[in-house]
Amino acid sequence: MSNNQGDMVIDEDVMRRCVGHVLPGVEDFSGLDTRFDEIGLDSMLLAELIVQLEEETDGMLDLHVTGRLETLRDLMLSLRPLREAE
Amino acid sequence: MAISSPLSFGQLSLWRNIENSSESQRGEVNLVHVWKVPAGPSTEDVVIALHSLSLRHEALRTTLEVQYGTEPRQIIAPSAVADFEVLRVAAGEEHLAVEATVARLDFHPFNILSDAPWKAVVIVSQGRPTDVVVTVHHIAADFWALGLLGADFRKLLKGPITETAPTPRDLAAEQRGPSWDKKRRAVRSYFHKIYSAADGGGGLPSSGVPVKASLHSGVALQGARELAAHLGITVPSVILAALGKAAADAIGVRTYLLNTMCANRFQSRDKNLVVSMNQWVPIICQAGQGRSFEESAQEIHRATLMAYRHGRYNPDERAEIREQLFPGGTPQPAEFHFNFTPNSSAGIAPDPTNMVRVVRERPSRTIGPRFMVAASEFGDLLVTARTMLDGFSEDHLVEYLTSVNNILSRYTV
Numbered sequence: 001m002s003n004n005q006g007d008m009v010i011d012e013d014v015m016r017r018c019v020g021h022v023l024p025g026v027e028d029f030s031g032l033d034t035r036f037d038e039i040g041l042d043s044m045l046l047a048e049l050i051v052q053l054e055e056e057t058d059g060m061l062d063l064h065v066t067g068r069l070e071t072l073r074d075l076m077l078s079l080r081p082l083r084e085a086e
Numbered sequence: 087m088a089i090s091s092p093l094s095f096g097q098l099s100l101w102r103n104i105e106n107s108s109e110s111q112r113g114e115v116n117l118v119h120v121w122k123v124p125a126g127p128s129t130e131d132v133v134i135a136l137h138s139l140s141l142r143h144e145a146l147r148t149t150l151e152v153q154y155g156t157e158p159r160q161i162i163a164p165s166a167v168a169d170f171e172v173l174r175v176a177a178g179e180e181h182l183a184v185e186a187t188v189a190r191l192d193f194h195p196f197n198i199l200s201d202a203p204w205k206a207v208v209i210v211s212q213g214r215p216t217d218v219v220v221t222v223h224h225i226a227a228d229f230w231a232l233g234l235l236g237a238d239f240r241k242l243l244k245g246p247i248t249e250t251a252p253t254p255r256d257l258a259a260e261q262r263g264p265s266w267d268k269k270r271r272a273v274r275s276y277f278h279k280i281y282s283a284a285d286g287g288g289g290l291p292s293s294g295v296p297v298k299a300s301l302h303s304g305v306a307l308q309g310a311r312e313l314a315a316h317l318g319i320t321v322p323s324v325i326l327a328a329l330g331k332a333a334a335d336a337i338g339v340r341t342y343l344l345n346t347m348c349a350n351r352f353q354s355r356d357k358n359l360v361v362s363m364n365q366w367v368p369i370i371c372q373a374g375q376g377r378s379f380e381e382s383a384q385e386i387h388r389a390t391l392m393a394y395r396h397g398r399y400n401p402d403e404r405a406e407i408r409e410q411l412f413p414g415g416t417p418q419p420a421e422f423h424f425n426f427t428p429n430s431s432a433g434i435a436p437d438p439t440n441m442v443r444v445v446r447e448r449p450s451r452t453i454g455p456r457f458m459v460a461a462s463e464f465g466d467l468l469v470t471a472r473t474m475l476d477g478f479s480e481d482h483l484v485e486y487l488t489s490v491n492n493i494l495s496r497y498t499v
């Protein structure tokens with residue numbers, strides 16, 4: 001499973017690399033259904049993870065959440081490329 | 087030869103916050119810390135380590151050059167600059183000497199246009215250095231950087247550090263260079279969106295007498311934790327929502343900007359940089375509008391998450407956008423400032439039966455925003471609020487803190 005929108009592609013591999021950057025040693029999390037609190041991702045680290053995903057995808061991202069935001073999958077599916085006008 | 091460079095956005099933000107401060111306010115933004123000296127090093131070793139620290143981190147030998155009408159620049163001295171003092175005390179008096187030195191250095195009035203932005207006092211007892219009391223002007227370090235300095239000091243006592251430290255001027259060049267074009271455009275767009283949604287009709291009262299009080303409440307922390315777990319959001323987001331709602335109610339505004347402190351330590355280079363990186367980043371909040379407190383807390387959680395990545399910005403550009411939309415002399419939007427400090431007690435269960443206390447305090451600092459609140463978890467929820475608003479008394483502040491407690495404590499099962 002991945003989130004492909006235009007030039008932006010976020011899949012499990014991208015997520016692993018970025019999580020590993022933010023929380024070294026945690027990149028071997030069990031899967032995208034891993035909850036943030038299971039790996040110690042607090043608000044600041046989540047923000048850091050989004051910044052890292054922006055670096056990895058070479059673009060700016062926006063968050064469109066309609067339901068709960070508790071797992072890496074929720075995060076992956078909530079991200080959209082930020083258009084300049086936004 | 088000294089090097090001249092633009093300021094990083096964090097340095098410039100700090101300068102803009104203090105540039106109009108009075109002579110008596112000069113020492114208000116210092117950070118003071120005590121480093122224990124392990125057994126072994128001599129007093130000379132400690133002084134050499136402090137000199138090496140100054141050589142290693144440019145922020146410790148940086149002064150500012152300020153000319154009217156232009157952006158200030160940082161001037162980095164080529165050699166170690168510092169003000170070190172050795173204080174010899176009798177055996178058994180080390181602790182008292184440390185306390186007295188902390189009190190003396192806490193408000194040390196640095197002139198950052200001409201002096202090194204830090205000072206250290208080595209406490210020596212029976213010929214052995216026991217402690218170093220260090221005070222650093224906030225423009226040279228934030229709390230994160232203070233931790234880096236302490237770690238480097240301990241390393242330098244053992245020997246030289248071979249890897250070079252990142253520099254604020256490299257960060258400044260990057261932040262103003264082409265690789266940040268997208269980020270800068272996104273931040274400008276973000277501020278434009280935020281201020282466009284703000285309401286100029288509901289600003290804060292003008293400047294008034296500073297008042298300060300604190301709330302200590304186990305039951306509020308318990309409530310915040312239970313609601314956070316129920317909503318699937320973080321405890322700081324719930325607390326932030328309560329602080330914002332109570333502030334809006336206390337001032338009587340419906341739309342307001344809620345500024346949170348962003349540490350901006352995202353990338354590995356930034357994690358090792360000694361300088362002030364903190365910047366206030368706003369989100370827009372609207373009270374009421376048919377939304378429950380729970381829904382507002384969820385919105386604040388998401389908005390804060392995305393706002394943090396806009397935490398590195400040129401403060402002059404933010405001011406320019408605000409000025410365009412809310413020119414001087416016209417009604418201004420209400421802005422509240424909240425800083426949540428996470429700490430290691432997050433896993434400790436609060437005791438909801440603890441007495442809720444609201445303590446009136448004497449404000450010792452008057453620099454900074456007019457409605458500022460700091461919150462942290464220390465077993466209880468500790469909220470310290472300081473306001474400087476015309477007509478907003480100490481009693482109003484106590485009511486505000488009581489309201490924060492009431493909002494959160496009702497979620498305790």
